[in-house]
Amino acid sequence: MKRGLSIVLVSGGMDSCVTAAIAHQEYEMAFLHVNYGQRTETRELKAFNDIANYYSVKRRLVADIRYLKEIGGSSLINKKMEIEKSQPNRARIPSTYVPFRNTHLLSIATSWAEVIGAHIIFIGAVEHDSSGYPDCREIYFKAFNQLIEKGTKPDTHITIETPLINLTKRDIITKAMELHAPLHLTWSCYENSTRACGVCASCLVRLKGFKEAGVKDPILYKNSKS
Amino acid sequence: MKRGLSIVLVSGGMDSCVTAAIAHQEYEMAFLHVNYGQRTETRELKAFNDIANYYSVKRRLVADIRYLKEIGGSSLINKKMEIEKSQPNRARIPSTYVPFRNTHLLSIATSWAEVIGAHIIFIGAVEHDSSGYPDCREIYFKAFNQLIEKGTKPDTHITIETPLINLTKRDIITKAMELHAPLHLTWSCYENSTRACGVCASCLVRLKGFKEAGVKDPILYKNSKS
Numbered sequence: 001m002k003r004g005l006s007i008v009l010v011s012g013g014m015d016s017c018v019t020a021a022i023a024h025q026e027y028e029m030a031f032l033h034v035n036y037g038q039r040t041e042t043r044e045l046k047a048f049n050d051i052a053n054y055y056s057v058k059r060r061l062v063a064d065i066r067y068l069k070e071i072g073g074s075s076l077i078n079k080k081m082e083i084e085k086s087q088p089n090r091a092r093i094p095s096t097y098v099p100f101r102n103t104h105l106l107s108i109a110t111s112w113a114e115v116i117g118a119h120i121i122f123i124g125a126v127e128h129d130s131s132g133y134p135d136c137r138e139i140y141f142k143a144f145n146q147l148i149e150k151g152t153k154p155d156t157h158i159t160i161e162t163p164l165i166n167l168t169k170r171d172i173i174t175k176a177m178e179l180h181a182p183l184h185l186t187w188s189c190y191e192n193s194t195r196a197c198g199v200c201a202s203c204l205v206r207l208k209g210f211k212e213a214g215v216k217d218p219i220l221y222k223n224s225k226s
Numbered sequence: 227m228k229r230g231l232s233i234v235l236v237s238g239g240m241d242s243c244v245t246a247a248i249a250h251q252e253y254e255m256a257f258l259h260v261n262y263g264q265r266t267e268t269r270e271l272k273a274f275n276d277i278a279n280y281y282s283v284k285r286r287l288v289a290d291i292r293y294l295k296e297i298g299g300s301s302l303i304n305k306k307m308e309i310e311k312s313q314p315n316r317a318r319i320p321s322t323y324v325p326f327r328n329t330h331l332l333s334i335a336t337s338w339a340e341v342i343g344a345h346i347i348f349i350g351a352v353e354h355d356s357s358g359y360p361d362c363r364e365i366y367f368k369a370f371n372q373l374i375e376k377g378t379k380p381d382t383h384i385t386i387e388t389p390l391i392n393l394t395k396r397d398i399i400t401k402a403m404e405l406h407a408p409l410h411l412t413w414s415c416y417e418n419s420t421r422a423c424g425v426c427a428s429c430l431v432r433l434k435g436f437k438e439a440g441v442k443d444p445i446l447y448k449n450s451k452s
Binding site: 061063064065066067068070071072098099100101102103104107108110111112114115134135137139140142143144146147148149150151152153154 | 287291296297327333337360377379
């Protein structure tokens with residue numbers, strides 16, 4: 001018996017896939033995906049639908065916030081800016097930071113939750129071992145929960161849950177194995193859409209995680225033989 | 227000498243027009259307008275551009291969050307729901323409430339502010355004498371300021387300002403007269419786009435404000451003779 005309806009933010013990457021696997025244990029799920037003109041948008045949307053099919057999720061919302069591309073300010077959505085070819089460094093916020101992005105995603109999730117009666121929103125944000133984005137920190141999500149309390153109807157009660165917030169990529173992959181999360185359907189690469197580049201910051205973090213967890217990454221890389 | 231760059235949220239209604247007049251006194255301005263599939267979208271966009279021209283504002287951003295229409299839940303964006311034909315009643319949140327709408331608007335403003343280096347965002351929200359929307363309350367904007375602090379880069383400092391928050395419609399119209407705000411360019415009606423209907427909740431609030439301020443409303447109404 002499930003404990004009611006949840007919304008899961010599913011980008012199509014590993015973290016959101018494992019978050020869905022966690023939500024699936026206890027809640028009915030509705031999946032939300034947001035396009036913001038990122039370079040690998042089409043590939044990520046395919047991953048979203050593949051994961052939704054895997055969990056037989058019927059309620060799906062794909063929202064378009066293309067205006068973020070017009071606003072700019074991030075190498076993820078501006079091809080003129082170079083994406084760092086190195087692992088994240090906590091001392092500096094990387095160029096892939098999309099200003100205040102998670103607030104856009106969570107606003108859409110909250111509006112949708114208030115309309116369909118979901119009382120929990122899952123997002124696979126990771127603070128530990130992560131990119132240093134300010135809107136991926138636990139303190140930020142606490143502030144967002146306060147905002148929901150103040151900005152929705154008095155009888156609306158919605159909470160943001162971040163089950164991965166303190167996990168390492170290694171922990172996340174181990175959790176994925178335990179819950180049979182379909183990592184073969186996920187996409188992480190910031191640069192390519194057919195075979196992952198293996199050298200962008202996102203690929204490097206992913207590959208390092210698999211190596212540390214002692215598991216083979218099931219997706220194809222540009223330089224892999226199979 | 228102006229005190230730096232601000233972003234003003236301009237829907238095209240009276241409140242945002244007077245807010246722009248207030249911001250104009252001290253700050254350079256960039257104007258943000260958001261379409262969310264509301265019934266009078268085209269008419270509101272015209273009002274936005276007319277007010278921007280009046281103040282010679284060059285930086286304009288029109289963002290589209292049409293996904294709110296797909297999410298639904300409000301008579302403002304769903305023609306099947308009826309809009310109340312009466313003045314707001316604080317005991318009940320009206321059907322025109324768009325769930326969590328202001329968070330979407332302020333997220334866009336904050337991302338844009340972080341990129342263009344604006345340090346203040348003006349929004350013409352009114353708590354007093356208003357609609358009872360939860361995301362128009364001072365307590366909500368305080369929570370949003372907290373969220374900005376937690377969700378942006380450490381060297382980013384952006385504050386939401388709500389100069390009308392405690393004013394009545396009468397006060398707002400008096401302020402407009404004092405600052406020569408171009409109220410003749412504004413649009414408030416929820417229903418019509420050529421002549422205002424004069425009977426929707428928004429028209430009723432507007433007309434009552436003009437009556438109390440002892441000023442004639444310069445726009446045309448369906449039943450007016452001129």
